[in-house]
Amino acid sequence: MAIQDPVPEPKVHVVLLATEAWGHTRPLCTFAARLAQTRRVNVTLFTAPNFAERVEAELSRSFGPSDEALRDLIRVATLDMGERKTVDALGFAAYNEAFARAYAKLVDGDTIICAHTHKKIKPISAPDAVVMDFFCVSGLEAVRKLSKKPVKVLAWMACHASVLIYPFAPESRGGRGDYRPKVMAEAASTGRPIEEVAEKVMNAYTGAIVRVPGLPLMYDYELSPQVVHLEGFAGVFYMMMQTFIDACDGTILVTAEPLEPEGVAKIRAWFAETSRKTYAVGPLFPLGENAVSGEKAQSDKPTEIDEFLETTLQSSGPKSLLYIAFGSLYWPTEPEKIWAFLDVVMEKKIPFILSHASPFAVVPDEVTAKVKAYGLGILSKWTPQQTILAHPVRNWLVCYTLRYKQYPRSHRS
CATH class of the missing domain: 3.40.50.2000 (Glycogen Phosphorylase B;)
Structure with missing residues (x-):
């Protein structure tokens, strides 16, 4: 020792x-x-x-x-x-x-x-x-x-x-400024619940072009591309x-x-x-001698994923895998869009791994059966993310962007 x-x-x-x-x-x-x-x-x-x-x-x-x-x-x-x-x-x-x-x-x-x-x-x-x-x-x-x-x-x-910048920083630093005083004043004058007013003020998109430091120019409504489980709570949050x-x-x-x-x-x-x-201080990844094995031990399909990465590398070559990663909590309120996306991926014969750890995530039986028949995809609750991202077969990463309210239909293409 x-x-x-x-x-x-x-x-x-x-x-x-x-x-x-x-x-x-x-x-x-x-x-x-x-x-x-x-x-x-x-x-x-x-x-x-x-x-x-x-x-x-x-x-x-x-x-x-x-x-x-x-x-x-x-x-x-x-x-x-x-x-x-x-x-x-x-x-x-x-x-x-x-x-x-x-x-x-x-x-x-x-x-x-x-x-x-x-x-x-x-x-x-x-x-x-x-x-x-x-x-x-x-x-x-x-x-x-x-x-x-x-x-x-x-x-x-x-x-x-x-x-962090656009929602919380002052306007002089590229943010939209503190909207709490406006919420409190409107709630006091109208008698409406703070939660309701905060949601309204937070999502008062006008189609203005915003400049978030480090990101391309975008319309303000592009900051909220989908509905998630924070609907009705995001303003106060x-x-x-x-x-x-x-x-x-x-x-x-x-x-x-x-x-x-x-x-x-x-x-x-x-x-x-x-x-x-x-x-x-990031990115923060474990570097110990147990880093790789310890991550795989937390996955629900470690051996299957390992084998899939290697066989896909041999059959499809480097940079051929699509990794779709959802977090451990948030899940779209319109999951049918995910299944439609997977249909396109399978039509294109793209190998993929979908991670769906959220307790709200429910994969329909017909989707599971379709992926199994496809043979080039894996559905997993917990995936060894570092292992997948570092593997030479991985090319694209699609991850879920958390936003809080779908923007008005008048702004959607």
Whole structure:
């Protein structure tokens, strides 16, 4: 057995919290590993019951057998959400409330019980910093209220920089400006519910041309190309995120600055106006000796996908595969468009893999049968994304763009 170098006693305690979406939680696991490996700090990573096992598996991808001491710096605590066990990233009130209860115990030096393993997590020093998803505004409020010393709260933004600028940045930085005052004023004057007014104001598209830093010119309605499950909630949802952005002490962007230099620069300048820092830390992929095998172990069809990649490479050549990737939460409200798209793909004899992990995703039996008969496609709940993207057979990537309201028919071609 290799002799491990002793790990110095950590002097800093960082708390991590992502929302209940795997696309936000997965990179946070790698971020936790990097903190332990490069900074030697204590990390408490809170997660939801439905992600508990995946978080442990994802963390293991960044560590080998000789890294046990570093891995032990990361404490995974599943939040106790009572009877609510299913994913709920749209409202997630129970999630934030469970975090507030657990954070209070950290501050007071009390033992925490992991709701998944039921193991005791011993007290350590009170948190020095919190990195949390910018969806979790009530979680931020809990940190401000419960902390007994100054604690930095950094916004975890697991998305492209360009996605953040138009909805949240001031007009001087390429955004549309804060629409909260307009919503509150109209709700007060009309007596209409805030949710209704916020939805109306947010989706008041005029056909104007907008310039989002790092993206081509586009019409404003192109920012909302389809209906998803946030219909009727998106306006207030965005107001919550705007509140978090205004209140946090800085931001961590899970994007690569060389890929989005203009967008990152705009966000950095925007936050610098209030003496806050921006860190671009992506992309975040595990690099440990278990990185590849650990990812495949999480897939529902690892062997089948491996074999499919190799046989497709032999039969169709490099850059011949279409990878269609949907996230772990959001799913189109008009899935028939997906099946129509697959029909065209199969007519063109294009090999493909479709990943559909969302709990809302239901693949009709006739679609499953058609893909099976086609023989050049795979439908999978969980796919080893890094493996597929890195394989020489992969050419095109189609992923689901999350937008919140379908634009008016008068603007559609």
